[in-house]
Amino acid sequence: MRNVILAESAGFCFGVKRAVEKSLEIQETYGKKIYTLGPLIHNNDVVNYLKENNIFSIELDDIDSLNEGDIIVIRSHGVPEETIELLNKKNLIVIDATCPFVTNIQKKVRKYSDKGYNIVILGDKSHPEVIGINGWCNNSAITTLNGEFDIEVPKKVCVVSQTTEKESNWKKTISNLSFMTKELLAFNTICSATEVRQKSVLELSKNVDAMIVIGGKNSSNTTKLYQIAKEHCENTIHVENSNDLPKNYIENANFKNIGITAGASTPDWIIEEVMAIMKNGLK
């Protein structure tokens, strides 16, 4: 008999859940087609589900195709200050579903850059959350992907982190900044949901024969979960949903204990499907 164990913390985080629910609620209230600025979350299944509910993704470049009074939702990642100004100027109805933890980072970045601190962001500079945060200090932030810096860092620095970063990267960033700066103000803005999820997967992956990490292929927090799991369990795979499960994986008799985790954008129904197949095989 096979054990399929779900990590203690997995799946939708607070911010994503809130953005999805808010969009569905707004759509229902207004009873018309509404838009999200970019895919609401990094999960194709959810994006399709939203489409069926009259919620469509639109890119900023195509914003001119909208009409005054159209409803646009800002997703949990948040956006630069100037984007909000632009949407308001176009007289769209802007629903801000930015995760409150991200809003908190944006406010800190605005406050301390105004106070003369140079902003450093630990994170992926091409990730929407980081682009958004950087947009609250006039795009002046220095970004680092892993805590290393190939340019000179100013002496007075305020550093924040993308919410989905690894603790080890944060530690390295602060450690390196400690002797590059004279005044260092560091806000550990790694989301505790991310932390808890990462700690759960670390524990689980040490004690199973195989690990399945579910989440969008372009989801930052899912990729981090995959990296952590892979370090401790060689048979780790990353799938978007149950369709991605390899046959030889489902049927592998050596896998007695199988661990499951999922990124913040993965809805419960996808997790449940994967668990059922790994337990009972394909029907």
Added chain:
Amino acid sequence: MRNVILAESAGFCFGVKRAVEKSLEIQETYGKKIYTLGPLIHNNDVVNYLKENNIFSIELDDIDSLNEGDIIVIRSHGVPEETIELLNKKNLIVIDATCPFVTNIQKKVRKYSDKGYNIVILGDKSHPEVIGINGWCNNSAITTLNGEFDIEVPKKVCVVSQTTEKESNWKKTISNLSFMTKELLAFNTICSATEVRQKSVLELSKNVDAMIVIGGKNSSNTTKLYQIAKEHCENTIHVENSNDLPKNYIENANFKNIGITAGASTPDWIIEEVMAIMKNGLK
């Protein structure tokens, strides 16, 4: 022929030089016996020289033996806020020779403890400078000797360093605090004179057969110089002055290149004596 090489940066630092000169100047101006609150610096030879110049050390416990209008100098280490209040209450003339870099730390600790930060000091809690700094946040600071913490650290921390700390200890402190805190304000208050002196001794000690570190046996910054030198040069000794030089050390024919450094409390005349003996032998 022997080479005796003085480290690029060695001896009296700015703050100590200032305190000694200020005391001599004040004594000369008033033309009477004056007092320093504790030995002005960690060097017996200098303390004796000051005595000859009518400048005497007195401990806080004996302060009642002074009369109104007596002059008392606060040394470069600084003192707690309450000590200054006490001296003023006794109607003594207080001359503050606290090193301006230390005053800066005291002000920061006062400012940010008032703003709700919990203060952490990297340094030796029994060292007068640390006792002084701690006295500017109602003695509420958590101290760490090496960056490790055996108690729970609050989530909002402002951390400063004793001026004579090693960079490696600072890095370790910040690194450990990075994941213990949510908001970390770190002022790297290691004095640049200390840094430069430590870097000089590091370089020098790699390239000599023997190292002599001159300074008071109870001087924190001298002890750090000794530790750094000893790591890279086995034949490292710590002396207070030329009288401490071992005979077999002075006459050792294997010592072709001898490095010299000195702590912040060591006056030039002592350095010169040691260098002369190591170069020319005892007369």
